Amino acid sequence: MPVARAQALVPGLVIADADPHGDAAGLHRLALWASQRFSPVVAADPPDGLVIDTTGADHLHGGEPAMLEALVGRLAASGVEARAAVADTWGAAHAAARFAIRPSGPTILVVPPGRTAPFLRGLPVAALRLEPDLVEGLRTLGLERIGELMDRPRAPLALRFGPMPALRLDQALGAVAEPVDPVRSPDPVEARRVFGEPIAAAETIARNIGKLVAALCAGLAQRGLGARRLDLVFQRVDGTPQNVRVGTARPVRDPARLTRLLCEKIDTVDPGHGIEVMTLTAIVAEPLAASQTVSPLAEETEPDISGLIDVLANRVGAHRLYRFAPVASEVPERSVARVPPLAPAADDGASGWRADWPRPPRLLSPPEPIETMALLPDHPPVWFAWRGVRRRVRRADGPERIHAEWWKRDAELTAVRDYFRVEDEAGGRYWIYRAGDGEHAETGSQRWFLHGIFA
Amino acid sequence: MPQSPARPPAHLAVATLRERIRRFEGGAARARAVLPFGVAAIDGRLPGGGLALGCLHEMAGGGNGAVDGAAAALFAAGIAARTTGKVLWCVTRQDLFAPALAQAGLRADRVIHAEAGDEKDLLACFEEGLRHGGLGAVVAEVSRLPMTASRRLQLAAESSGTIGLAVRRWRRPAEAAGYAQPTASVTRWRISMLPSAPLPVPGVGRARWRLELVRCRAGETAVFEVEACDVEGRIAVPAEVAHGPLQEEGRGRSAAA
Numbered sequence: 001m002p003v004a005r006a007q008a009l010v011p012g013l014v015i016a017d018a019d020p021h022g023d024a025a026g027l028h029r030l031a032l033w034a035s036q037r038f039s040p041v042v043a044a045d046p047p048d049g050l051v052i053d054t055t056g057a058d059h060l061h062g063g064e065p066a067m068l069e070a071l072v073g074r075l076a077a078s079g080v081e082a083r084a085a086v087a088d089t090w091g092a093a094h095a096a097a098r099f100a101i102r103p104s105g106p107t108i109l110v111v112p113p114g115r116t117a118p119f120l121r122g123l124p125v126a127a128l129r130l131e132p133d134l135v136e137g138l139r140t141l142g143l144e145r146i147g148e149l150m151d152r153p154r155a156p157l158a159l160r161f162g163p164m165p166a167l168r169l170d171q172a173l174g175a176v177a178e179p180v181d182p183v184r185s186p187d188p189v190e191a192r193r194v195f196g197e198p199i200a201a202a203e204t205i206a207r208n209i210g211k212l213v214a215a216l217c218a219g220l221a222q223r224g225l226g227a228r229r230l231d232l233v234f235q236r237v238d239g240t241p242q243n244v245r246v247g248t249a250r251p252v253r254d255p256a257r258l259t260r261l262l263c264e265k266i267d268t269v270d271p272g273h274g275i276e277v278m279t280l281t282a283i284v285a286e287p288l289a290a291s292q293t294v295s296p297l298a299e300e301t302e303p304d305i306s307g308l309i310d311v312l313a314n315r316v317g318a319h320r321l322y323r324f325a326p327v328a329s330e331v332p333e334r335s336v337a338r339v340p341p342l343a344p345a346a347d348d349g350a351s352g353w354r355a356d357w358p359r360p361p362r363l364l365s366p367p368e369p370i371e372t373m374a375l376l377p378d379h380p381p382v383w384f385a386w387r388g389v390r391r392r393v394r395r396a397d398g399p400e401r402i403h404a405e406w407w408k409r410d411a412e413l414t415a416v417r418d419y420f421r422v423e424d425e426a427g428g429r430y431w432i433y434r435a436g437d438g439e440h441a442e443t444g445s446q447r448w449f450l451h452g453i454f455a
Numbered sequence: 456m457p458q459s460p461a462r463p464p465a466h467l468a469v470a471t472l473r474e475r476i477r478r479f480e481g482g483a484a485r486a487r488a489v490l491p492f493g494v495a496a497i498d499g500r501l502p503g504g505g506l507a508l509g510c511l512h513e514m515a516g517g518g519n520g521a522v523d524g525a526a527a528a529l530f531a532a533g534i535a536a537r538t539t540g541k542v543l544w545c546v547t548r549q550d551l552f553a554p555a556l557a558q559a560g561l562r563a564d565r566v567i568h569a570e571a572g573d574e575k576d577l578l579a580c581f582e583e584g585l586r587h588g589g590l591g592a593v594v595a596e597v598s599r600l601p602m603t604a605s606r607r608l609q610l611a612a613e614s615s616g617t618i619g620l621a622v623r624r625w626r627r628p629a630e631a632a633g634y635a636q637p638t639a640s641v642t643r644w645r646i647s648m649l650p651s652a653p654l655p656v657p658g659v660g661r662a663r664w665r666l667e668l669v670r671c672r673a674g675e676t677a678v679f680e681v682e683a684c685d686v687e688g689r690i691a692v693p694a695e696v697a698h699g700p701l702q703e704e705g706r707g708r709s710a711a712a
Binding site for chain 2: 302303304305307308309311312315316320321322323324325326332335336341345346352353354355358359360361362363364365394395396397421422423425426427428429452453454455
């Protein structure tokens, strides 16, 4: 029915554009996921299902009903509603999952082995994976159920409708084999070196790392990929593996950079009595197309620091390398957020920090309580004591009132902070605040804290 | 009696001596680029007329500033803001407040912060950043800077032409005596807080610092009284208050009362 009619029937209808390619890609990913968990033979059954050949795999999950429960449960946990059925053949399972499971009852169905034919009898003809016009034609002839189709002679049907109904029926009953073509995850690019004499010296390891990286980069170049994460596994003489992992922020195919990242981690490897096999795998690889660099004569380009970021990230950890970005919040400790160092800068210049009120270079986290004496409500303190030292306030600026964010927590509904910038006799400048406006008790505890140190 | 050859004039002799010393110092005797402060009194004291790029410079706070390092950090931010390119800021404990750096001219999207686990990793990151050559400046908050480490950093800075700023800060004021240890940095500064610029109304004016050039290679020490960084990272010499005597400095009253 047209969209307009549907919208008229159901007010507030949510409409989204159909994305058949996205759906097919998602189904492929789901098939890959299932192939790692339930059975190696999994294929997508478009448009909305998977077919899994669980011959010999069901006992690992505790029987067929338990396996189906686990499958449906895992999918439900990810927000995917599914129905699952297991039968002797692909056709019978397809029919069972789509036409034999009632929406109100259990979402799984196990067709007992050998009982396929009686089970299929009662299902409608559309369950046989036939084209819609074929199904219409069969229904015009009065053939509604598969059972009626099974009792009919084949030759007149084949004359009228072609070979498909008979073929599908035979496939569903198991008379004709229908193997499942499993999805295959693409093999990661790998390079391997086996040593006749076990090696242990650091220079030898470094030299062989260089050769492995060269081979790996050739393999990556052939597939048009760049490596994002590399695993280098050393197999020692006594059989225990040692491994080294490096990651990069952007896909990289440069042998010099990858060799350098790996060689920095040689110290963490204990060769024991010797290393027999070294295997280098690019576990995560992303497409890296050749791109034209801008000529420096034409435009000013910023130097590329992704190599430096990779080296630093592998040394201190990727989560310890960041840039600060402004967050739209008045509360000082919430107004900065950490973003990855190579993230693009926010374009809108309006989302910066305020430039009118001065901010201290050092912020104490958490703010430290201080003792003060001040005339309420708007006057800065006359003196304050911080870390045991009493300082007399010579000059002050303020108050700058910062309201708490009432939408975050109920406790912050009416809370305010009054910030003062104070300077003591020696010239030390501090950022102190009072939690509350000095007049009303519900705005805060009225206690004073030191939040930052100015320059 | 044979006539003795005419002696060359004194300034020519000094110039040839300088040339020979420069050749002895090794490396290319190229003219180093400098980053001037824009203040004639300070630039006149520094060799080359400004902070030498491609060198290591140290700065520390005086008094309480040795522990919190607020003025030293803002001083370094002002210098880094006037370079071009990205800035790497390495720390062991992160307590910087980025809006203050932005108010000194160092925009947040220019600075990459690295939090190293210990001093050894911190110095290694400092050296990596200097050696890369693609950054505008590298700042690191170190507490211990041994001589060999500072020499490596100076060589790394010379090889790439990036300015290296070591902000020294210590955990306890007693450890601040470590600033007396010699290092290979080209200049060493100490920044102490002074009372801010007096305003005709109650309030805190522009911050003032006592900037001490504690050590300068091929130069002399000096002390300056300057006003802190403005929005572009420039420091200034305070202008004399020309009109009328200052009013009594009483207790500060809030300006918005």
